[in-house]
Amino acid sequence: MSQLTTTSGNPIADNQNSITAGARGPVLLQDYQLLEKLAHQNRERIPERAVHAKGSAAYGELEITHDISKYTKASVLQKGEKTRLILRFSTVAGEAGAADAERDVRGFAIKFYTKEGNWDLVGNNTPVFFVKDAYKFPDFIHTQKRDPRSHLRSSDAAWDFWTLNPETLHQVTILMSDRGLPASYRHMHGFGSHTYSLINAKGERFWVKFHFKTRQGIKNLTNKEAADIVANDRESHQRDLFENIEKGNFPKWDFKIQIMSEKEANELSFNPFDLTKTWSHKDFPLIDVGVMTLNENPENYFNEVEQAAFSPSNIVPGISFSPDKMLQARIFSYPDAQRYRIGTHYAQLGVNRPINEVNTYTVGGAMNNGMYKVESKKYYEPNSYDGPKEDKKYLEPDLALGDVVAARFDHRLDSDDYFSQPKALFDLMNEAQKQALFSNIADSMDGVSDMVKERALNLFAKISPEYASGVKDALAKRA
Structure with a gap:
């Protein structure tokens, strides 16, 4: 048996697990092979998305109808707030020309244009995923794409991977059930899938799961029904979404959350940050938050759907991350994919542009169309010329990870003897x-x-x- 190596020929000791700060801790940046696998995956196919290539989207609004301020200070989640959004649906495995009515997980990616910057919730129509460590994500996606020799999809590759990785069984069961083949994008739920965190005005942290429950009801297809549809219309989901919105039949979803305290997470019998597992609705009941409505079709598919760029790294004050290993990796992988696929300043494109003022020192590179203004002597940080500055009030509370905490430690305190x-x-x-x-x-x-x-x-x-x-x-x- 040959030795697995990096692309530079260095032997790999473990190709199954990321390096983390403790068993449930966040991923360390020093895990070169993890970053190498994710970065390489983002560059394997151009110009379409490496995954979720076939998609549809619509604009809409999120209205918050219930008070959850005890959990979060995020302005977008305060009662009475209405926020414009774009929601992109997609299949995971198929290329840009694939049929809509295929048995596959559906992407459910939302960009909220909030007053505090864009918040991207990049989820699926399932509450779990096939793998819980991004170290295995590129390997999994290879099984969903084409055999590099025959250029054919391989059921053997998919099932070989699934049976070698039993953590996939929860998602495989959902995929092979009725819900693995939604009749339309309107007739399925959406989930943030990952565990995120909410932070309130007191600096208290709560773990959270995001849910979007369709008001249209769940409606699925059998394999035979789907085959008949594909034979006549490869764009069935796109057609259904576009035509219903054009007719004023605006689809809606009830927005709900599950909340878990840090104490409850520490006492749980399983890892609450494991993306292959759900939280019991009995122990952590759904809490009503608001309603999401899609009410406007894009004017230009390429500009507003193909170039829409989502990343879970886009968060706002009051909403943050968790030690979920897959989430931690996606924080890096998604914006890296957008820079490669669309360009350095993809965030300046209309569909990705935030509605609030942007002040950044990241101004170099292609596609800077003037959104980021650079004043004389204010192009680096820190500077002495009244350039944009950090604000400590946005610091998140420290995250306890066993005997250590994750925080922004002042490296200068380690030694202030510079002389x-x-x-x-x-x-x-x-x-x-x-x-x-x-x-x-x-x-x-x-x-x-x-x-x-x-x-x-x-x-x-x-x-x-x-x-x-x-x-x-x-x-x-x-x-």
Whole structure:
């Protein structure tokens, strides 16, 4: 048996599990092979999406009809709030030309244009998924795509993978049930699928599952019914959605949530962040939140559906992530896929553009059409020229992970001694080397403001008074 390696030939010890901070902790960035697999998957097929290539979409509105402020401070989820959205439905495995009426999981991706930036809830019509660790996601998708030699779909590949990975059985059971073949996009539920978190005004965190229950009722197809439809209409779901909205028959879904406290999560008999498992409705009952309505068809399919870019990394204050391994990986993988598929500044396209003001230092690259304005001396951070600044009020509460916590630790607190080692180096220099240092610094400060020069001299003085005075004298000679 040959040794599995990275693309650089390095042997792989474990191709089943991501590196995490503890058994239930978040994924570590050092897991190169995880990032390599996800990044490579995003580049395997162009220009259509690597997965969810065949899709339909419509605009609509989310109206919050119930008060859940005790769970979240997110403005989009406050009672009475109405938020414009776009919802893209899709099949997972098929290419852009695939038939709609196929047995497959359906994507259920929503972009909410909130006052605090875009919130993307990228889910499916099922509450679970085939795998719970993104380390296996590219491998799973390979089984759903075509055999690279025959260029045919392979049932053997799918079932071989499923039977080698028993965590798939929950999703496989749903897929092979009646609900694996929805009659239309209007007649199916939607789920955020992952566990997310809600944070209230007191800084309290709650784990949450998002549910969208169709008001049209569940309606499914048999294999025979689907085959008959595909024989006559490969765009049956697209046609149904478009024509019903054109006629004013606007589909609706009831928006509900499940809530779990951090204490309850710690006491649960299974991992609540496992994407292959659901939460009991008896133990964690559905809570009414609002209603979602689709009421407007896109004007241009390519601009507004094909170029729509969704990512679970897009969140707003009061809504956040969880240690769900699949969610953690999608936070990286989805925007990376959009940059590759659409372009560097895909977020500036009309369908992806937020309605609030955007202030960012990420301005380089193709497709910057002027949405991100760059003022003189304000193109980097931190700066001394009143550029956009962070605001600590948006920090989330620390996340306990066993004996450690996940937080934004100030790396400067690890050691605030930035002067003793430069002093040791400075003291090793002979007089000629010191003079060269002073002169080189003075030369490099040509055009530097007096404010910045003064700050530099104050720092040099903490290394050595001689260091500061030497640079000051060299600057004076050039004045």
